[in-house]
Amino acid sequence: MSGLQQHDSADPTTSPLYEAETELRHLRQTIHALRKELEDQQAEKAESVQRAIAISQGEIIQLKKTAGALRDSLESKQIEKDESVQRAIADSQGEITQLRATAHALREEMENLQISKSEAIQKAIAESHSEAVQLKATASSLREELENLQVSKQEAVQKSIADSTSEIVQLKRTVTVLRDDMDTLKGDYEAKIQDMERAARDELRQLHDTISALRTELEKCNGR
Numbered sequence: 721m722s723g724l725q726q727h728d729s730a731d732p733t734t735s736p737l738y739e740a741e742t743e744l745r746h747l748r749q750t751i752h753a754l755r756k757e758l759e760d761q762q763a764e765k766a767e768s769v770q771r772a773i774a775i776s777q778g779e780i781i782q783l784k785k786t787a788g789a790l791r792d793s794l795e796s797k798q799i800e801k802d803e804s805v806q807r808a809i810a811d812s813q814g815e816i817t818q819l820r821a822t823a824h825a826l827r828e829e830m831e832n833l834q835i836s837k838s839e840a841i842q843k844a845i846a847e848s849h850s851e852a853v854q855l856k857a858t859a860s861s862l863r864e865e866l867e868n869l870q871v872s873k874q875e876a877v878q879k880s881i882a883d884s885t886s887e888i889v890q891l892k893r894t895v896t897v898l899r900d901d902m903d904t905l906k907g908d909y910e911a912k913i914q915d916m917e918r919a920a921r922d923e924l925r926q927l928h929d930t931i932s933a934l935r936t937e938l939e940k941c942n943g944r
Contacts, residue, residue, distance in 0.1 A: 740884040747891050748859050755852040758902050762845050765909045769837045773830055776920040780823055783927045787819050790934050815934045826923045844905055851898055
């Protein structure tokens with residue numbers, strides 16, 4: 721009886737049960753921080769995709785205006801009816817048609833990429849949110865179970881500590897898996913964004929080359 725009284729009067733902050741509860745609180749804070757970090761990264765990725773799309777669409781519009789201006793200038797000229805001029809006109813019209821087709825294809829590709837990225841981001845957010853909710857529910861259930869335990873003997877305390885330790889290990893593993901998945905998702909999105917920007921730059925470079933060739937043909941027609 722005296723041993724039980726001494727155990728009850730000991731410092732509660734040094735008991736195994738208190739340490740388990742402290743580690744559980746730390747895990748809940750870690751889960752909350754990871755979920756916020758994931759949401760911030762998803763928002764940042766969405767902004768990067770929107771920025772890349774806006775830059776590409778702005779250059780496409782400018783190129784379309786330039787091509788249109790060159791086409792109007794070419795059509796307004798009074799071209800002599802000889803074979804060389806007719807051939808130059810035919811070549812120029814072919815280049816303009818190619819430019820229109822390329823610009824149209826690029827716009828459609830960018831729109832499809834935007835839709836695909838938005839769906840992927842929403843799916844990743846939903847999956848991460850589901851994992852976070854499950855972790856929160858597990859932590860809450862463990863906390864309630866620990867709070868409701870009325871341990872009267874050392875054996876019961878040790879069993880409760882063992883069960884709590886097992887749950888803590890499981891939570892740690894789940895947090896580690898969630899962090900790894902988040903890092904992998906971040907790397908995949910960065911690679912996809914780089915691929916998209918590189919493809920857009922290649923298309924834009926081709927458009928610039930086409931306009932330069934069209935401008936050269938126009939200058940030849942003007943006798944420069």
